[in-house]
């Protein structure tokens with residue numbers, strides 16, 4: 001694992017290298033494996049989106065509350081906010097009274113509580129949670145969008161607002177923005193100790209996400225055949241962020 005030292009590589013690179021194993025575990029949850037294989041049905045998907053709604057509501061409220069913080073202010077990009085997008089998707093999947101139909105699962109509550117706790121004790125660590133969610137949504141999430149649309153045969157313009165970023169409609173614009181985001185990470189005023197804590201917190205953020213996804217495994221199982229379930233649960237995919245060459249902006253930073 002990348003351990004920041006006084007000769008520390010850029011923080012964005014430390015975060016990527018320091019979370020490779022966690023990323024691989026997240027990709028190997030059954031929910032993710034089913035999604036990338038186009039095997040998802042609406043029930044587990046809408047429950048997952050409901051969980052994400054609670055998580056993003058908390059994350060984005062706390063990022064907003066700490067927008068003047070010396071670390072958070074530099075990594076606060078309101079254009080990335082997902083709460084409203086998730087509200088649109090939940091209205092599509094649950095109907096107009098979606099708010100009365102959803103409630104946070106046990107692991108979702110734990111995730112949300114962690115966000116409020118660090119916002120209270122050490123707000124700089126919110127940067128790790130923002131990194132894990134937003135960079136994921138802008139990366140592998142984009143491939144999942146297409147899989148969801150075709151698996152559920154979604155009507156034009158509905159059901160995947162979560163993966164749509166205003167002003168970032170193409171792979172090129174998203175790639176460029178990820179460069180901007182990594183530059184912002186690299187310029188955060190963090191010392192070695194805080195950098196180490198951020199990597200630890202990013203790994204915890206991945207774990208909290210995995211826990212939420214694991215809770216949905218039985219829902220997923222109910223929607224696929226036994227043979228598919230066997231195949232999916234025994235498949236071990238290599239992590240997408242392992243062995244990636246450093247992006248150009250990380251080399252030149």
Ligand code: HEM
Nearest residue numbers: 015016026027032036131132135136139140206209240241
């Ligand atoms: C099927 C599931 C997934 C696939 C196929 C996938 C794929 C990828 C790929 C290919 C990249 C590299 C993009 C690039 O360098 O431009 C990436 C980056 C990333 N993903 Fe995922 N991902 C998945 C799930 C997740 C999940 C569930 C999370 C978070 C909970 C996540 C968080 C991230 C983050 C934070 C990065 C940025 C790594 C960096 O610092 O460069 N991913 N993902």
